[in-house]
Amino acid sequence: VQGMLAGIGLIIVLGQVYAMADVEQPGSGLSKLAGLPGLAVDIVTNQEALTAFGLGAGTIAVLLVWPKLPAAVRTVPAPLAAVALATAVAFLAGLRPAVADVNGLLRAVDLPGGAEFARLADVAVIGTVLAFxxxxxxxxxxxxxxxxxxxxxxxT
Incomplete structure (x- = not known):
């Protein structure tokens, strides 16, 4: 059980390291692990990746140091402080982080129709549902x- 949970956690952490450097991540878990040396080269050679990684590393450092600060400072939750400080640093440094633009959220939702509901009787769909x-x-x-x-x- 611990091995399974550790493996899942490792895959999630590896994916976040790529995201932290603003670099596209490989598709599979083994590819993410094997791509770490290339990611390190990307971070060192690409100014944008280095900046993004540095900002992410600074955010993690704030999260780690925050519990050691005086109680008066810790009234603000560590994640809120980390995000606020990272945002302030990015703003003051003139950085423009990648953002997701959401335009017309209601138009993006495509409600299923009769044809989609009819596919629920498909043997392959039933097998997939049972497997999940x-x-x-x-x-x-x-x-x-x-x-x-x-x-x-x-x-339990």
């Missing part, structure tokens, strides 16, 4: 077992 349900059930069971091992209270 089984995997989710196993993951929930593994997580409950892991939580039970971490405390002495009532078992």
């Amino acid at each position: 349900a089984l995997i989710a059930s196993a993951e929930s069971l593994f997580s409950a077992a892991a939580v039970d091992r971490m405390h002495d209270g009532p078992r």
